[in-house]
Amino acid sequence: MKRKRHNKKRNTAFLYETLINEMTKAVVASDKDGIAKISNIMKQYFGEGNVLKEEVDLYKVLVETRGLDTGTAEKMLNEVKRVYLSLDHQDIFDQQSKVINDMNKTLTKNVFSNFVPNYKNLATISQMFSDKTPVKDRVLLEKKILDNLSKETVADSSKLQPIDNLVYKTFVEKFNKKYSGYLISEQKELLNKYITSFMDNGLELKIFMNEELGRLKQIISDSLDSDDIKSDSDMSGKTKNVLSLLEGFRERQIDDQMLIKMLKIQDLVREVQSDAS
Amino acid sequence: MPVRVTIRDQQVEVEGAEGGKPVVLNMNARKSLNGDIMIFDHNNIDIVLMPGAKKVVAFAKNLVSDEVYGAQNRLFDHLRTKGIVDTATIRGGNIYGSLEAVIYENDELDAYKLAIINISDFIDEERVNFDFTDAYADMNKDNLLHPSSKESTELGEVPQEAEKGSLKPGYVRDVYGLSSLYSY
Numbered sequence: 001m002k003r004k005r006h007n008k009k010r011n012t013a014f015l016y017e018t019l020i021n022e023m024t025k026a027v028v029a030s031d032k033d034g035i036a037k038i039s040n041i042m043k044q045y046f047g048e049g050n051v052l053k054e055e056v057d058l059y060k061v062l063v064e065t066r067g068l069d070t071g072t073a074e075k076m077l078n079e080v081k082r083v084y085l086s087l088d089h090q091d092i093f094d095q096q097s098k099v100i101n102d103m104n105k106t107l108t109k110n111v112f113s114n115f116v117p118n119y120k121n122l123a124t125i126s127q128m129f130s131d132k133t134p135v136k137d138r139v140l141l142e143k144k145i146l147d148n149l150s151k152e153t154v155a156d157s158s159k160l161q162p163i164d165n166l167v168y169k170t171f172v173e174k175f176n177k178k179y180s181g182y183l184i185s186e187q188k189e190l191l192n193k194y195i196t197s198f199m200d201n202g203l204e205l206k207i208f209m210n211e212e213l214g215r216l217k218q219i220i221s222d223s224l225d226s227d228d229i230k231s232d233s234d235m236s237g238k239t240k241n242v243l244s245l246l247e248g249f250r251e252r253q254i255d256d257q258m259l260i261k262m263l264k265i266q267d268l269v270r271e272v273q274s275d276a277s
Numbered sequence: 278m279p280v281r282v283t284i285r286d287q288q289v290e291v292e293g294a295e296g297g298k299p300v301v302l303n304m305n306a307r308k309s310l311n312g313d314i315m316i317f318d319h320n321n322i323d324i325v326l327m328p329g330a331k332k333v334v335a336f337a338k339n340l341v342s343d344e345v346y347g348a349q350n351r352l353f354d355h356l357r358t359k360g361i362v363d364t365a366t367i368r369g370g371n372i373y374g375s376l377e378a379v380i381y382e383n384d385e386l387d388a389y390k391l392a393i394i395n396i397s398d399f400i401d402e403e404r405v406n407f408d409f410t411d412a413y414a415d416m417n418k419d420n421l422l423h424p425s426s427k428e429s430t431e432l433g434e435v436p437q438e439a440e441k442g443s444l445k446p447g448y449v450r451d452v453y454g455l456s457s458l459y460s461y
Contacts, residue, residue: 123433203323206336213371
């Protein structure tokens, strides 16, 4: 048997969600006329005492409730079904027709194409409510809704713990105390640019490294002419190796390994400079 | 010759050393504490004007590709033909995917003012291309995420049918383009 297709325009919760969506668009676009029109429709059809509001509330119970045990979930579903059956279905149909008509005429037809993230859940509930859905399908849909009602909400375990000023200050003091004797100013600047590189897609880091690599190359290259290095073939070979390593940096993306090597070469260059002076 | 560069929201105001009417350019730029001007408008490259080092450097924005090299090449070609940078100094930078060139110095003209203006001109020329690329990418994304009713079914289950689209049960398509029904 061919299953009856779900008509989203006859799904009250979908109408409500798509109107909310349209309202958000109008607010973002500062479309005062649009806001007023949508607001009127919402007040008229989804205001207190309207049958569509009662129906939407039942949808909300089933969509938003989570973490119930199986027994309570079943009771909840039965109660929602009981209340739904007590609503005047002819009145719902008439009100839906009016709101669809109003939405078509006052707004555009595109309003029905808005993306509603929980549409699938709304469609499941609508089909479960419908007496035209075959019994077998309805039971399966009810099971699906029960599973959703008893599903645990996932706790956000990755939440960052707030750090107060005292903790931050202590951390900075300890960091400075530990590394102030070890890092030279160029190394500190390189680390600083690396740490803050997330802000501008690493552009300041790239600028700094571009200049710093040029400086390092120049000093290492000049050192090849110094008497100490010229007279020692071993030192001369190793200095050339460092130079070719620096040259090789232009052929690879910036990564942690490159930074570590650069920090070491900065130390070496400082040593070469102090020896020279 | 020093110039004064004021950067406001999406605008760069360049003023010569002798004052005069400032030139206002529509660019997304930022000035660092050492005076470097970073221009972010281009889709593929970030352009940095470095008055301290007297050079212009173009860094790859994200991925290094032919598009990036093409953009860098066009930038320096533009600056070279306008006489802003020294052709002999155009070379690869020390960082992967970067290209740089030294700006000519001139005692009579503001070299940096001219460099900024010419970079802005270059971006305006290129903007048509990268606006088109952006619009095309957006259109493709939109087509996938919000297809029209003709090209999509409603969310939810699509009912099963024995025959769907061009797939016909029992119909064999072979490598030579001949199609036949199983008859045995």
